[in-house]
Amino acid sequence: xxxxxxxxxxxxxxxxxxxxxxxxxxxxxxxxxxxxxxxxxxxxxxxxxxxxxxxxxxxxxxxxxxxxxxxxxxxxxxxxxxxxxxxxxxxxxxxxxxxxxxxxxxxxxxxxxxxxxxxxxxxxxxxxxxxxxxxxxxxxxxxxxx
Amino acid sequence: xxxxxxxxxxxxxxxxxxxxxxxxxxxxxxxxxxxxxxxxxxxxxxxxxxxxxxxxxxxxxxxxxxxxxxxxxxxxxxxxxxxxxxxxxxxxxxxxxxxxxxxxxxxxxxxxxxxxxxxxxxxxxxxxxxxxxxxxxxxxxxxxxxxxxxxxxxxxxxxxxxxxxxxxxxxxxxxxxxxxxxxxxxxxxxxxxxxxxxxxxxxxxxxxxxxxxxxxxxx
Amino acid sequence: xxxxxxxxxxxxxxxxxxxxxxxxxxxxxxxxxxxxxxxxxxxxxxxxxxxxxxxxxxxxxxxxxxxxxxxxxxxxxxxxxxxxxxxxxxxxxxxxxxxxxxxxxx
Numbered sequence: 001x002x003x004x005x006x007x008x009x010x011x012x013x014x015x016x017x018x019x020x021x022x023x024x025x026x027x028x029x030x031x032x033x034x035x036x037x038x039x040x041x042x043x044x045x046x047x048x049x050x051x052x053x054x055x056x057x058x059x060x061x062x063x064x065x066x067x068x069x070x071x072x073x074x075x076x077x078x079x080x081x082x083x084x085x086x087x088x089x090x091x092x093x094x095x096x097x098x099x100x101x102x103x104x105x106x107x108x109x110x111x112x113x114x115x116x117x118x119x120x121x122x123x124x125x126x127x128x129x130x131x132x133x134x135x136x137x138x139x140x141x142x143x144x145x146x
Numbered sequence: 147x148x149x150x151x152x153x154x155x156x157x158x159x160x161x162x163x164x165x166x167x168x169x170x171x172x173x174x175x176x177x178x179x180x181x182x183x184x185x186x187x188x189x190x191x192x193x194x195x196x197x198x199x200x201x202x203x204x205x206x207x208x209x210x211x212x213x214x215x216x217x218x219x220x221x222x223x224x225x226x227x228x229x230x231x232x233x234x235x236x237x238x239x240x241x242x243x244x245x246x247x248x249x250x251x252x253x254x255x256x257x258x259x260x261x262x263x264x265x266x267x268x269x270x271x272x273x274x275x276x277x278x279x280x281x282x283x284x285x286x287x288x289x290x291x292x293x294x295x296x297x298x299x300x301x302x303x304x305x306x307x308x309x310x311x312x313x314x315x316x317x318x319x320x321x322x323x324x325x326x327x328x329x330x331x332x333x334x335x336x337x338x339x340x341x342x343x344x345x346x347x348x349x350x351x352x353x354x355x356x357x358x359x360x361x362x363x364x365x
Numbered sequence: 366x367x368x369x370x371x372x373x374x375x376x377x378x379x380x381x382x383x384x385x386x387x388x389x390x391x392x393x394x395x396x397x398x399x400x401x402x403x404x405x406x407x408x409x410x411x412x413x414x415x416x417x418x419x420x421x422x423x424x425x426x427x428x429x430x431x432x433x434x435x436x437x438x439x440x441x442x443x444x445x446x447x448x449x450x451x452x453x454x455x456x457x458x459x460x461x462x463x464x465x466x467x468x469x470x471x
Contacts, residue, residue: 004160004200011197059229061321061448067225068314068441071218072307075434078210079292079300082430086289097297104304108311119318125326161367165375172379172402176386181394188398195405202372202412207429211408214433219401219440226444227394230451250389258381265373291423292430299427303434310438314445321452 062119065112076105161201168194181227189220206285372413379406393447393457397440404436 079101088094121129171191178184192215199208293300379402386399408429415425451457 003203007200062318067222071437074218082289086286088289094293101304108308112311115315119322172382202416214437230457250385254381254385261377265370288423292427317445
């Protein structure tokens with residue numbers, strides 16, 4: 001209970017942050033002209049052409065690895081922060097344990113960053129795949145038309 | 147004496163408010179139509195559960211919960227939603243049959259009933275002892291427990307993170323290899339043409355950088 | 366003082382909600398969110414048990430730290446598997462590959 005009272009300023013700060021965002025969004029919703037909601041002005045700009053389909057492009061999946069690396073560094077930071085605020089950080093056995101812990105995780109990150117270019121398609125492979133799928137698409141189209 | 151009564155009432159009001167917010171956000175996270183809203187509600191719920199941990203006198207775990215869940219896992223799921231554009235369609239939930247919903251409700255009612263029996267009938271302790279150390283000693287004692295006495299578990303966590311990274315890299319490399327030599331197995335899963343289209347659109351996304359190479363290659 | 370059974374009721378309601386979400390939903394991301402809600406419920410139960418103890422010890426809190434970090438690694442791998450599901454079956458729906466295959470074999 002005493003801990004919660006100590007953290008009430010954090011709660012007030014969080015509520016103020018949420019209120020700030022909500023008030024800004026509400027204010028812009030009030031001040032916007034409502035005539036735009038159903039007109040052509042809200043469609044995306046395509047240099048004069050009509051936009052077809054959605055704007056989401058297939059993303060290379062390899063970029064997911066960066067988020068995984070962030071979670072791992074986050075967990076490592078939580079453990080190291082716990083050690084850093086205690087008087088135990090200067091005893092010899094704990095220093096060796098910290099060294100082994102950091103070495104394991106850094107080895108993992110180094111492995112991921114070394115293998116990351118191999119998970120993406122490079123230039124020649126991209127070109128070859130593009131040409132193959134374009135040929136297959138044209139064959140499919142001409143097959144359908146015939 | 148009045149202060150004691152007021153403090154006890156205050157504590158109960160706090161508990162009820164936080165519990166109501168957590169359960170409301172969990173329900174919204176599962177049931178909202180848009181996925182991005184649902185992931186955001188999940189991140190918000192994780193931050194509110196950290197408030198629960200503060201009520202339970204565990205400040206380090208509250209901080210770690212916000213850092214890992216709201217900062218890490220919520221970002222992971224949002225990244226997943228970004229990479230899977232088909233997940234953003236909101237029409238998948240109309241395909242739920244009432245039978246599935248009934249099975250789900252029966253299962254969760256069973257789980258909740260069994261655990262309610264365990265929670266409310268078994269005589270647990272009503273209050274926690276007042277001889278807990280102060281907060282500054284709390285972190286030092288926790289560090290002594292984790293790094294001092296049970297340091298092997300920390301190394302095991304490091305190995306588990308290593309395994310997660312190596313597994314992710316291996317699966318992503320496998321995915322690239324499948325793109326170069328697509329799977330030729332039994333038809334009928336409805337994915338052959340669409341997978342080629344995915345390969346096409348992915349290569350077209352890289353096409354701008356390789357326009358010069360292509361023109362140099364064709365000339 | 367809040368009795369322990371209140372905390373346990375909240376924890377088990379969250380576990381029930383997570384179980385319902387994992388069984389009922391068809392979108393893959395919602396199933397991952399249901400699993401995370403269940404994990405949070407379990408963590409609340411663990412922290413509550415570690416506090417209401419006649420003998421004070423740090424075992425509960427240390428265990429929860431390890432559980433949270435293991436859950437983080439598990440979620441990362443689960444989402445990578447979702448990406449592979451999307452690559453393989455071209456959809457994020459859970460019931461669609463089985464339905465399509467059943468329809469094709471008619």
